[in-house]
Amino acid sequence: MKKGLARRAFAAAVAVGVGVSLAACSGSGGTSGGDAVRSGAYTGPKVTVTFWNGWTGGSQQTILADLVKQFNASHKNIVVNPVGMQWADISAKMPLAIKAGKGPDLTVAHGDDIATYAAQGLLLKADATAKELGYTAADFPKGLYEHGAYQGSQYGIPWSVTPLGLYANKDVLKKAGLSTTVPATEAEYTTALDTLKSKGVQGEWVDGYVFTGTFQFESLLWQFGGDLFDKDVTKATFNSEAGQKALQWMVDHVSKGYSPAKVAQDGNINALIAGKTAFNWNGIWQTSNTALLKDDWTAAPVPQIGTEKAVWSSSTDWAFVNNKGQDANRTQAAANFVQWMNEHSQVWAGGGELPAANTVRDDPALVKKYPNLAPFLEEMEYAHFETTSPGIPNAEATITVALNNALLGKQSVKDALDTQAAKADQLLQQNKQQYGG
Incomplete structure (x- = not known):
């Protein structure tokens, strides 16, 4: 599951030639969007939430598809449409798509990408949404939640960790x-x-x-x-x-x-x-x-x-996207999806990633179902996550x-x-x- 290989390979090429320009950006010191809509139970009109992610094959794609199917079946006014692509393509395509109002409503990003996306103005702040969902730093491995923050605001909500x-x-x-x-x-x-x-x-x-x-x-x-x-x-x-x-x-x-x-x-x-x-x-x-x-x-x-x-350890975070003319109903529905996915994330461990939510990851049922993950669970006490900048x-x-x-x-x-x-x-x-x- 080499989820970050293409992205990091591109970065390596840039590092060798220091003079090469950095990834496309909305401008120096790009301004991020306002708060994502508070969650609550979404009761608005039926909406389709577009969700970009980098899981394009193997067991993870199958698990994700099954989870989305379950969510859609239990939420009559929300349809989540997962769009899989290479991780590097997400980074490359989002700036122009968002500027045109054609980006996703929700995406998943690696911990060391969140600050870049926020600085580019690609994301909505998630402080109010995280509070409404009841999330604090104490709900995730030590030091992880802070990696989804930029300039004092929260932009990412943890989904998984991979030590x-x-x-x-x-x-x-x-x-x-x-x-x-x-x-x-x-x-x-x-x-x-x-x-x-x-x-x-x-x-x-x-x-x-x-x-x-x-x-x-x-x-x-x-x-x-x-x-x-x-x-x-x-x-x-x-x-x-x-x-x-x-x-x-x-x-x-x-x-x-x-x-x-x-x-x-x-x-x-x-x-x-x-x-x-x-x-x-x-x-x-x-x-x-x-x-x-x-x-x-x-x-x-x-x-x-x-x-x-x-x-x-790497990590992945949910992030709400700051499309031009973003529909508040779709963002609120996306927040419902994030909460539901975290609550049902035990099966995600079957794809070789640990759920970030402590309540799910520390449940004895997880290691009983996936005994090979026991040593990785032990490491969470001293795991170091990616640099945020x-x-x-x-x-x-x-x-x-x-x-x-x-x-x-x-x-x-x-x-x-x-x-x-x-x-x-x-x-x-x-x-x-x-x-x-």
Whole structure:
């Protein structure tokens, strides 16, 4: 379920060439729309709510279609029309569509896109709607709700979260004479990798791609006490001592023979499935990977390599769209749909994503129905979510470039991080000029 791959790949291309202009915007410091209509039970005339989303295939598309069908059947005056497209296409198409009054009434956005959309004036504020629906920060994982805010106003209402975990091929571990209990500490993990190496197995393949090298690096960075950017998101800090420790740990996998020097996109998860490696840091979405399900595998929280527990997690948020001439009835109906979907989100876990609503995610019935999700639920206490700042995906993409250059031996760890941090600083400055604030 590589939901953000196309979007992040585009951002990576921009990051390499700092002079390239940023994504289309309604203008520097675009003004967002007013509040979305308060929810309440929608009792107005029959309306059709257009809902853009990036779930275009696999189990998620099927689950979403079924949920929408159930909602439509139980709401005689609301018809939700889901329109699936690539995530990158949503970002590209919304500005012009909204300006023409032809955008969706509702969309779903990743956590690091919300601020960009808000700064572009593409979204309605959701403060009043969230209050009417009864949502507060306490209803979601720690730190998540705030990621849907921009300049003091709420724009996103959380829908799902997708943390990283550690996958293990139990057959490979058994053949190496190792316990199938997945390592939880740096010492246990290193011992396992050394044992696997002695048996001719490169135990964990690291890569220089967003999926999943960048997510692994960010998890390690936070574990070593670092952060991606400063508090105001004006300067990159991923080249700190913590960042160097994180990337060095990954580079050492290559130099110590735990990993091949050059791993293709998806090479690590494919190697795990093929029995060529034992471990892979990957997202919760792999729990619905039908190829993986054929193997004797298990998942666990990512091991604690640094001084504290931390793990990367993405998120998706509902967002109400600020179309020219937006129909208030459709927005109010969309709010009803959002509330209903969050209340019925347990089945969403079957597609490899955790429901964001605490009441649903913490219900023992969820892990009873989807036992493979247990380790990912455990990680919610220390998950780190995406940075919130307009245009931030472009600056984030420089991290992937640094990883690639270091893992391939093109630059030292320090030089790779310093070079890309400087480029990220330029992009952050461009973002400020582009979006204001």
